Amino acid sequence: MQNYVSPSALQEQLNEIAFLTNNPIRNASDEIFRKVAEQKHITDSQLASLYHLYPGIFEKALDLADTNTVTKFVSGAKVLFQVTGSAGFPYICFEDYCSCPAFANSSIMHSDLLYCKHQLAVAVVQALNSATPIQVTEEQFTQLACVDRNRKVVAAMTPNKGFR
Numbered sequence: 049m050q051n052y053v054s055p056s057a058l059q060e061q062l063n064e065i066a067f068l069t070n071n072p073i074r075n076a077s078d079e080i081f082r083k084v085a086e087q088k089h090i091t092d093s094q095l096a097s098l099y100h101l102y103p104g105i106f107e108k109a110l111d112l113a114d115t116n117t118v119t120k121f122v123s124g125a126k127v128l129f130q131v132t133g134s135a136g137f138p139y140i141c142f143e144d145y146c147s148c149p150a151f152a153n154s155s156i157m158h159s160d161l162l163y164c165k166h167q168l169a170v171a172v173v174q175a176l177n178s179a180t181p182i183q184v185t186e187e188q189f190t191q192l193a194c195v196d197r198n199r200k201v202v203a204a205m206t207p208n209k210g211f212r
């Protein structure tokens with residue numbers, strides 16, 4: 049019975065997933081990034097749309113993408129990104145996850161910000177294919193993901209450290 053999930057709990061989880069995948073802002077920006085990847089460049093109107101979708105956030109994301117702060121690590125089929133923020137603090141980004149406090153506070157707790165600036169920076173870099181992948185071993189890959197997770201626990205225990 050340990051792994052039993054009640055139908056109502058399951059429905060709740062499905063609703064949450066549906067909300068995430070059906071969010072119109074996220075869908076709109078995903079569509080823009082898909083087109084950018086096709087065109088291999090970003091147009092002024094696409095930039096304007098992204099500024100509009102993520103006011104105050106996309107500008108910072110573009111800065112991060114422009115200043116080579118996004119590093120792509122690859123191990124087999126697995127990919128993770130390390131994004132060094134403006135304070136020099138590196139965060140780990142997967143497609144649907146970022147280790148930064150903004151993602152934890154807004155995306156998970158309130159669902160009002162589906163991409164943080166680090167994820168948007170990754171989306172720009174991915175769409176423009178501008179990051180040179182660094183090949184790592186399976187072990188190094190796991191270490192990269194876990195080291196960050198451990199640090200996040202420490203950051204969560206000591207508020208005012210690593211929050212900005």
Ligand SMILES: [Zn+2]
Pocket residue numbers: 139146147148150151164165166167
């Ligand atoms: Zn983030």
